[in-house]
Amino acid sequence: MVSQKKRPARATATVTQRPWRRKVYDGAVSVDRFIETNPFIRLLGLAGALFGFVVLVLTGLQIREDFASRQEERVARAWETIYRPIPGNTGKGPAINAIHRTGATLQGLDLSCKQMKGWFEGRTYCEIPPIIADLDLAPIGSTEMLPLCGWNLSGTTITNSTIRAALISGDMTSTKIIDSTFEAVEFQSNLAGASFDNVDLTNSTIELTCNLAGMSGNLSGLKINDFESCASDQNLPSTTIWAWANNPPSLRKLDDLEFKPIPGFVYCDSAKPKNDRTRNSEWGQVCHRISEQEARKRYPREWQHAMGSN
Structure with missing residues (x-):
């Protein structure tokens, strides 16, 4: 009778790794509680959010200022085109349209x-x-x-x-x-x-x-x-x-x-x-x-x- 080889018992990962996972989880919970309860870190987060908001507002204002500056340049060029004393078709029509879109008289x-x-x-x-x-x-x-x-x-x-x-x-x-x-x-x-x-x-x-x-x-x-x-x-x-x-x-x-x-x-x-x-x-x-x-x-x-x- 052929003897059957005994398979070695499979080591379960859950048994050997459960303590390690538990330690990691407990550590993460501790860090999270520390962040939530520590007033300094909360203040630091609030300051970061406020700083981001200020940067966003300043960026928007800068974009608006740049747009207004370009608009003024376009209007100035349009007026220059309109009054340039050259006969023929020199683009005066589109220049008048550009002035009109700004609401100017x-x-x-x-x-x-x-x-x-x-x-x-x-x-x-x-x-x-x-x-x-x-x-x-x-x-x-x-x-x-x-x-x-x-x-x-x-x-x-x-x-x-x-x-x-x-x-x-x-x-x-x-x-x-x-x-x-x-x-x-x-x-x-x-x-x-x-x-x-x-x-x-x-x-x-x-x-x-x-x-x-x-x-x-x-x-x-x-x-x-x-x-x-x-x-x-x-x-x-x-x-x-x-x-x-x-x-x-x-x-x-x-x-x-x-x-x-x-x-x-x-x-x-x-x-x-x-x-x-x-x-x-x-x-x-x-x-x-x-x-x-x-x-x-x-x-x-x-x-x-x-x-x-x-």
């Missing part, structure tokens, strides 16, 4: 051709007009109208820009506005020789002069004042201006109490836009056109409101 800007050195001696016109591109201006906060008062834009070209809910006054003689949106803008400027080429003038107010160089684009809701000096009402309508049928433009002569519709105007049916293409100055030629009589019939309230004195 934008009144009294002189960006005329003469001021920007684009008008050469001996010439009767602006040789190299200043170009203001990419303007994006609208009221900030609770302000209803953005005041852009005293602007001298004589001989200046404004392009690819958007201005909403603003009052513009000053000199805009021979100013060219191209491919832009001037929505709910009140013009109180001298517009002799000015032109609006593919401009959205929705719900704006303008004082039309007979020597206005030209106008094309969306005139929905545009109110035209002081029309009496022009020889005929028929000199305004053309194939390049149009309006939505539910928001007609209107004109008022000097002695009139109420506004009147513009004879022969092109109205596009707002209920049937053909597609979502850009409504440029040619939209009046391709839109679903309806007559003034049909527009009045479909939108009586809108027409009554548009022709009111308010």
Whole structure:
């Protein structure tokens, strides 16, 4: 009979190691109690936390100060760009936007051709007009109208820009506005020789002069004042201006109490836009056109409101 070898008894780790673990655990508990009950260590911990809080506050203040300093530098550079007397497109549009975002006033800007050195001696016109591109201006906060008062834009070209809910006054003689949106803008400027080429003038107010160089684009809701000096009402309508049928433009002569519709105007049916293409100055030629009589019939309230004195 083969004798079976006796396996040695397995030494259990729990028996041999339990005293060691117990000592470690008891030591940790003692240290923890010491930390919790020792007033000096507790005070040291509180001081460390307070120090960390102070460092955090000081860091935040430093970041804020650095940001304010950089902001001042950006504003200073923007003003320098605006008033740098160089014609052409020199980044004045984005610079004006940067100033506007700070809440600073934008009144009294002189960006005329003469001021920007684009008008050469001996010439009767602006040789190299200043170009203001990419303007994006609208009221900030609770302000209803953005005041852009005293602007001298004589001989200046404004392009690819958007201005909403603003009052513009000053000199805009021979100013060219191209491919832009001037929505709910009140013009109180001298517009002799000015032109609006593919401009959205929705719900704006303008004082039309007979020597206005030209106008094309969306005139929905545009109110035209002081029309009496022009020889005929028929000199305004053309194939390049149009309006939505539910928001007609209107004109008022000097002695009139109420506004009147513009004879022969092109109205596009707002209920049937053909597609979502850009409504440029040619939209009046391709839109679903309806007559003034049909527009009045479909939108009586809108027409009554548009022709009111308010």
